[in-house]
Amino acid sequence: MAKWVYLFKEGDASMKNLLGGKGANLAEMTKLGLPIPQGFIVTTDACTDYYAKGNEVTDEVKEQIFAALAELEKEQGKVFGDNENPLLVSIRSGARASMPGMMDTVLNLGLTDVAVEGFAARTGNPRFAYDSYRRFIQMFADVVMEVSKEKFDVVFDGIKEAKGVEFDTDLSADDLKEIVKGFKEVYKREIGQDFPQDPREQLIASVTAVFRSWDNPRAIYYRRMNDIPGSWGTAVNVQAMVFGNMGDTSGTGVAFTRNPSTGENLMYGEYLINAQGEDVVAGIRTPHPISMMEQELPEAYDDFIRIADQLEKHYKDMQDMEFTVEDKKLYILQTRSGKRTAPAALRIACELVDDGMITKEEAIARMDAKSLDQLLHPGFDTKLLAAATPIDSALPASPGAAAGRVYFTAKTAKAAADKGDRVILVRLETSPEDIEGMHASEGILTARGGMTSHAAVVARGMGVACVSGCESVTINEAEGYFTIAGQKVNEGEYISLDGSAGNVYLGDIPTVEAVISGEFDRIMRWADEIRTLKVRTNADTPEDAANAIKFGAEGIGLTRTEHMFFEPDRIPKIRKMILSKTAEAREAALEELIPFQKEDFKGIYEVMEGRPVTIRFLDPPLHEFVPTADADIEALAKDMGLTFDEVKATCDSLHEFNPMMGHRGCRLAVTYPEIARMQTRAVMEAAIEVKQEKGFNIVPEIMIPLVGEKRELDYVKAAVIETAEKVIAEKNYKIDYQVGTMIEIPRACLLANEIAQSADFFSFGTNDLTQMTFGFSRDDAGKFLESYYENKIFESDPFARLDQEGVGQLVKMAAEKGRAEKPGLKLGICGEHGGDPSTVEFCHNIGLDYVSCSPFRVPIARLAAAQAVLNNK
């Protein structure tokens, strides 16, 4: 028979997976001899068993719960439901990973019409007993039976009014008895049954409710945001109640052993005299700083300081503790490693290492890689933010806080920014034409598109805040306003965006610039010492590249050359190329682009100073470069000396039903090899010139996108090599170069052995690979993915966190087949996943050489790569 229930004294800290974090720590503290109200833990296994059995707690589990309860009764000298000395317990969730506030809690369980009398007699305080009972009924109804709290508040307020009483504390024991009676009536009316008078029934119902709360929507959301698998389940902690609300020698509080905002090594916390935990949370009374306890509850304070110190040393980390003082006696209800801001995490880690408490490796292993994002982007002034309520929230597409005046086109946004305004660009979606306006903006808000939409990817690259896929947004450009969640905002009015949380606010919330501390550099250096995976960046401009180097990038894994074509002086030339009727005319048009493209590459090579640079050849479908509005077509026709109809016909002919799977990537180079030739010439001339002028050792890495077949790569590669050799001969200057491919089509993974024969390197384009492997268009999937999360079909966004089972299977297969064919084959990843910690670990595990991510995610990747090494030790 499986063991589903553990007494605190039967466990220890190592049993976190089975007992949950809270339970394991309560067991550990029991072992340390600390003052812990005793109790038992229903395991996480019991939770998964509950789900496996179709949401049923089995009799076996129930029996073990009752057996543990009997032990607890014996130990406490109290009896469940007793009319003289009843045992009361609290029921708290406790998963393997801490999920504060996500699941449910029930206090004072065990009170019944009989037990409340016993409790009154025992405490000598009927008012307190009935107050506890009415609280319990309301909480049980809310948490376990899902009856809204307001239904009870009506009764409560009614009786208060009838009694002419202003404060709750003015209610007498008899008033409270009447309230209990009213509450039980509400309960019966709502549920159709009497409030349960068997405390065992209460207990099982509450345990079941905690199990059920593992799958409430906010818990599902929290898990998705924090990469916590749904399969873990939660444990349930059943613990004897202690009461902080038994008078002025009682109290309750929470404290951190160090400051969780700054990391300063000073006890930080607060407490309330004569209160239960929920009162601290509810915020009705203002708690006192923990230091005041020294006067008010001196013995308990001394005990607490001693125990806090002991626990921090024991766990070797900053602790977050909850405690209750019952009639001067201190009880510890919980300890855990405290949540902290990123700056605090850095400071604490460094100081613990400096104090010799932990090693550098332990410090690195503990850091939350994702949180580093906070360090590099501006944030809102937290005090001012507290007063604001988001008008809506959507996808946190690019981190950082921003506030500015609303504009609806890249052009007007740019113009306003040029005048010195801070600007927020609000659009249905963005497209490559908007680049300049996006760059000029503080933040971007889009109505459509997911975490890897154009807006999201570009904004992250630029470090501009972005909230995407905000479906309540409708834009009326003509009349100069937009609406969000039903509210109208005019052009030029202020809104504020929190791109890290996905929140949108009306008005102008001041932001605070990010400050990078010396501790950041120390931690990053430790990470670099540990990691073996290289970290490159995705950068399309010298500015982005310089930024990424500042963050520690060791090369560029992806330069998207098409972004270079949208500048006002270039787009006419690319359009001319598209409108050409013959290969010769196309070549002539392309010829004019070479100087521009060459300058782009030279700028990047100069910044990179010889670090590797992977340049991806033209990828998007050509329709992205042509105008859609009749007026623009007219203008273009005039420019080109063509008729409107001719230009319109060409633009129309570029229309595709599914452009993502259309004429793009290397397919463009197959139909128009002259494009690949032009780009090769620009790459090679730039490399040779920078090498000659600056002496950097440049080995261009030319990347052919969207390959699905070896012969396809061979065909394009032949054009590349022919041109490259021609340039080398013309310049009479020998230079090495590589031609590789982006692996982003499922077929390329399946036939990676063949493709490897023709490739100097593979770079996994996991954005497209995810799209094709799932059959999800990243621009459309937002419409249904929410349903997938809600129904627990997916636990995470496959565009943000690599789907290791499916897409990852293909990546691994391709890596293995590629290396089997060509043992030294260089392998990297340049999809948006390259900055996701779990994906970085996956890449390390399957032996990739590098990950490449947007500049602001480089530190995350460096840290995650180091953690991957440590996780594998």
Add this chain to the structure above:
Amino acid sequence: MAKWVYLFKEGDASMKNLLGGKGANLAEMTKLGLPIPQGFIVTTDACTDYYAKGNEVTDEVKEQIFAALAELEKEQGKVFGDNENPLLVSIRSGARASMPGMMDTVLNLGLTDVAVEGFAARTGNPRFAYDSYRRFIQMFADVVMEVSKEKFDVVFDGIKEAKGVEFDTDLSADDLKEIVKGFKEVYKREIGQDFPQDPREQLIASVTAVFRSWDNPRAIYYRRMNDIPGSWGTAVNVQAMVFGNMGDTSGTGVAFTRNPSTGENLMYGEYLINAQGEDVVAGIRTPHPISMMEQELPEAYDDFIRIADQLEKHYKDMQDMEFTVEDKKLYILQTRSGKRTAPAALRIACELVDDGMITKEEAIARMDAKSLDQLLHPGFDTKLLAAATPIDSALPASPGAAAGRVYFTAKTAKAAADKGDRVILVRLETSPEDIEGMHASEGILTARGGMTSHAAVVARGMGVACVSGCESVTINEAEGYFTIAGQKVNEGEYISLDGSAGNVYLGDIPTVEAVISGEFDRIMRWADEIRTLKVRTNADTPEDAANAIKFGAEGIGLTRTEHMFFEPDRIPKIRKMILSKTAEAREAALEELIPFQKEDFKGIYEVMEGRPVTIRFLDPPLHEFVPTADADIEALAKDMGLTFDEVKATCDSLHEFNPMMGHRGCRLAVTYPEIARMQTRAVMEAAIEVKQEKGFNIVPEIMIPLVGEKRELDYVKAAVIETAEKVIAEKNYKIDYQVGTMIEIPRACLLANEIAQSADFFSFGTNDLTQMTFGFSRDDAGKFLESYYENKIFESDPFARLDQEGVGQLVKMAAEKGRAEKPGLKLGICGEHGGDPSTVEFCHNIGLDYVSCSPFRVPIARLAAAQAVLNNK
């Protein structure tokens, strides 16, 4: 050292792969002691070696050619380039599979200024010698040096005019000498070098030209149409010349041992006295029927009849022979199994079996499965077709011939058909709304879309001829005309379509109905005895289903339920469902659809009489059901009691960037499980009622499309099972049913083991799987696939013939993973590939249980399935 060259006497018929079909048969006939002009074969290996070496014939190959040439000289008693008795040879291609007319031939090779004199002396006929020389120069220049024939014709006609001569035969030897001189001048002017006077140089250049011609565009196209791999290469046959143009006791001809059109067992052929092979082909003189040879060349005729009979018995198949009579002596130049029409193939096969010459298995193995298509569809009256030239040609999307009046909308087409007109529907592309008009048409022509576009798939299912992706078509609906290849055709004018060849003709070409012979049934029965793979059909209506049963379908592998929603009485209801704001409103709208859907299913069940029926739940994105024109939106709004803006907003919100990868398939059922419930109810009620009313044993197979994750299937399946059980309880009638899934997303293949746990069957949807695996949108790929064929990146259309290396790898993986998890898992394929013979063989080989294809392809699949068994013996 590899052996690159074989004398005829060194080979035999078994060496077809190495020597090519022609070479192997020449060797075999040599072995049989037949009168064959001797020669040698440069192997197919030499051809692949030529390509591997970057289009170079190596010295080793050349040496072996010259060695074989020396042998040939010895045997013939003639010397290459000799001034007394020169050896002349023909150079002919000969691949493993016969590709008539696809590659190049050079005759009379060996003539030089010196040799022509020797040849004149030896034959005593200077006129003949110089005539042969001028023909050789022109042919060599054309085939080997790629100088256009017209350049020579100018000289030839000039001299004829100067001499005042009307017929070629009136030119004297001196005239021809002058022409030779003129031809050599043209040659020098065009090539920049003298006409080669070394016959060895001529020989090597010609062999090289034949190798090169393996990759000419028409050969590439032919291979693609006939599933011939480019890697096979062609052999080159070098054969001593014999001359059918040496006077009235000479001649040349071609003959079939049986009639290739009808299969009748009567020698069928024609010949020309005093002519070379090219004259027969050129069609300037009218050849005589072979029977006349009995009078004109009696000895040769007797020999030929005897040999023809011997060869047919030897090869046990109808032979297609070329022969030449040189001064009364018969030479056989070639024999091969003759190409034949499908009716002839059936008749010949049956008669050969009846005569005991071959077994049923041999008869089956030999049939060209694809050709069966011809049997089931009307064709053009061949005599009338001969006079017509296609105005344009595009994709042969659905076989059969059709002629009718042009209409541009489904509505006008239907109206015209109702009046009794034959109609051709011409559209940019078709959509599900067009179904009725498509059904009413004889044929469909579309400007866009590939072999698996909507038009193509639906037309094949209906047996309606279709030519798709005809890019020269522009439609002006408003003014009532369209243009094709620059020609204008008004509404109501006639055009004709050959859906088997992809040709479009102006005017009304009469068609001939298909007649299915008794031989067809015999052959099909033999195939059924042999095959193990079951054959189902894709059918959406009782009519299609009945048709498919007639063709031998054993069940339905795919019923697309969405096709049922486009009828005029139903589309308002589905639109109402789409416009519903709540699940309740949606359910109410769906409720109204149940009776319709149930009737559909009952109709199909009744026709199928208990055979298995797989019903796929709603698949297309919802935007396909809503109107796009403002007027239609207005009307819908009025119908629904909504404002125009409300309806328009909903329609707009359904827009997707890449609908193929959007909100469709089971994703609809995840967001709107009520749709799956409605469909389940209709399926189950229909099955129970038909079972009760007719007694057929019906086990509905419910198929959930587009699944990529087990939990996704589980979620939808739960709704299905809940409803199915409810119906069973309501009707109080027990019935079995299965819930399976369509495997069409790469991720489903990768995780097939997990998905199999929840699926009663897998049906591979290879259309979508091909799209996702290649990252090709089938509606857009037409734009670039041509370049892929031209550049030899692809050899076949992956939407027509399953890509076994890539997509097939996934199918095989999924089959293996699925069966590993669930050994009895039923596996089928229901993509368009199910009717492609090579794919059928693949499905047999990897152990699928059945293929499902459009009704008209069922016979092809039955035959191909039998051939798969035989190929594996």
